[in-house]
């Protein structure tokens with residue numbers, strides 16, 4: 259026996275015996291997103307293949323089964339939907355899904371675990387109010403488990419809930435060992451390891467409707483822990499708009515759709531905006547906003563939104579730029595930061611940064627080359643220590659006092675920092691000339 263239920267634009271076909279449902283969209287007029295619950299941004303992080311995408315799909319399934327009126331199941335293929343992701347069976351791009359518990363609406367970003375795509379993990383994590391750390395009971399703590407905990411901490415994710423996955427493959431004793439190991443690891447990285455919620459289960463069991471005690475029930479327990487452990491952050495509605503760009507789409511005849519997470523401020527249809535970063539400056543007008551295919555009445559902090567902007571071309575823009583209220587942000591070329599250098603064990607290089615070296619800086623959704631300059635040429639900040647140093651970007655970037663960022667060299671995270679000061683004494687020409695000649699032969703900027 260099957261039943262039909264409609265929620266907004268979505269029709270759910272429900273098997274009345276198993277309560278499994280299949281959802282599909284119909285083309286009624288677009289619904290308006292109703293802000294009837296607090297909205298929280300979360301996501302899955304952890305080592306490659308530990309089951310983050312499977313868990314993401316399993317959460318949407320468990321939520322759709324528990325509250326079908328407000329949720330629909332997104333299967334694995336809908337989350338890892340790029341051809342290369344499907345061919346290789348790994349996540350490359352951070353991908354977003356939404357679901358609701360009775361108390362909250364969540365936007366969930368499923369981050370890649372593979373070391374080659376840490377860049378996408380960093381930009382995905384930059385918008386999280388809290389995270390679900392996924393760890394396989396069969397493997398325990400692995401290199402990217404540790405790297406993701408360290409990065410989440412430094413990026414400013416204050417709350418982590420742990421899901422020990424693949425419990426269908428091991429015995430009780432092993433699960434207890436992994437729980438002890440992960441609590442220690444969290445504590446070592448500055449989280450409250452003793453009191454963190456650690457939920458054992460199996461994402462695959464929920465997907466395959468097996469062993470509900472480690473499948474469905476564990477996922478519901480996990481979401482209860484997420485509801486209670488990850489507080490709704492304070493949203494700053496009074497400041498001018500800032501929304502870092504995550505992705506861009508061109509809609510022929512309509513304009514450019516910019517997706518991302520609103521960091522602060524509100525904006526309405528018809529508002530004028532600026533788009534800044536990578537030394538560029540464009541002007542446009544907001545012509546519409548959406549979240550998960552529903553119309554937004556206005557942009558608010560925390561929204562994971564798609565914004566239709568008139569007056570800019572998709573080709574001019576790139577991820578890492580930011581949409582801001584006109585005149586509210588001045589991009590910076592040179593900043594001072596308090597920087598912490600990772601040790602070998604934390605996944606770093608175990609070496610200090612070079613004076614006048616060049617490294618990639620990751621902040622919000624941007625990555626940009628910067629010169630690393632010690633205040634005194636003889637200074638060195640050793641692994642495991644922190645100190646002040648200057649960074650000069652190749653081009654002006656949207657970065658402000660108090661912003662957190664990550665320093666990477668090749669595939670390794672070298673350090674993490676917080677901006678303590680923004681200088682404005684340099685011109686773009688001076689910086690371009692300095693980078694274009696052999697930087698190391700010149701005196702520090």
Ligand SMILES: Nc1nc2c(ncn2[C@@H]2O[C@H](COP(=O)(O)OP(=O)(O)OP(=O)(O)O)[C@@H](O)[C@H]2O)c(=O)[nH]1
Pocket residue numbers: 304305306307308309310311312313347348349350369370371372423424425426427459460461462463
């Ligand atoms: N036995 C078992 N296998 C699982 C479970 N969860 C996931 N898997 C399997 O583990 C493999 C990796 O799962 P993914 O969800 O792709 O892992 P991931 O963490 O998203 O991987 P990346 O995004 O590439 O880092 C797949 O073959 C899954 O079917 C589980 O609970 N039990």
Ligand SMILES: [Mg+2]
Pocket residue numbers: 310311312338348349368369370371
């Ligand atoms: Mg994945």
